[in-house]
Amino acid sequence: MSRRSRPSRASRGANAEAVRRDSTAKFRDAEQKLRQATLLRPQFSEAWNNLAVAALQLATTNLAATASRNALKDVTYAEPEIARANLGWALFQKKDMQAAWKELHEGRGARARLLRRPLSPGKVYVERAEYDRAADELDGILGGGSARSRRRSCWRAWSASEGSRRARRGSPSSAA
Numbered sequence: 001m002s003r004r005s006r007p008s009r010a011s012r013g014a015n016a017e018a019v020r021r022d023s024t025a026k027f028r029d030a031e032q033k034l035r036q037a038t039l040l041r042p043q044f045s046e047a048w049n050n051l052a053v054a055a056l057q058l059a060t061t062n063l064a065a066t067a068s069r070n071a072l073k074d075v076t077y078a079e080p081e082i083a084r085a086n087l088g089w090a091l092f093q094k095k096d097m098q099a100a101w102k103e104l105h106e107g108r109g110a111r112a113r114l115l116r117r118p119l120s121p122g123k124v125y126v127e128r129a130e131y132d133r134a135a136d137e138l139d140g141i142l143g144g145g146s147a148r149s150r151r152r153s154c155w156r157a158w159s160a161s162e163g164s165r166r167a168r169r170g171s172p173s174s175a176a
Contacts, residue, residue: 027057038070045070045077052086056093064090081107097128 034051037044048071055064068087072080084107091100101124125134 024058027054030054031058031063038067042070043074045072045074045083046079049077049079049083049086052083052090056086056089059093061090061093065094083107092124092127097124100124101128 031051031054034047034054037047038051041047048067052064052067052071055061055067065087068083068090071077071083072087077083084103088100088102088104088107091097091103094100104124125131
């Protein structure tokens, strides 16, 4: 039985870059089509919400916030908590922490827990350097635990926040 060799670090990096370019192209294509859909039917909340998702992936936060707000205008929209979460993340990326916390906190419905970022309000507290409140928030999400586990959860959230901040600035992380 032959062993498969692992690809080199350079080829893995090249593959990751190719995947990133491909996904960016797909999100740009989706953004164009969703803009068309919202022009044809301005009350199409699902299209507005999906446009917000594409805009968040493309880091166009103003468009993401506007699209999320347009999705929330429809009082019959079936998934307002997801649109609120998208709005919260757009505001978080724009560094409007107070408004981001409000939207993320209000958007924590049963469906919002299915989102990839379930620690949303805790992360905003970390960004605002309110570590005790972040620990309490994370404790509520994680379901209790000792003070030590809460501190560890808070530390992980802060570390993740620092890592993403360094990545946005293009500086190497301390773990490298």
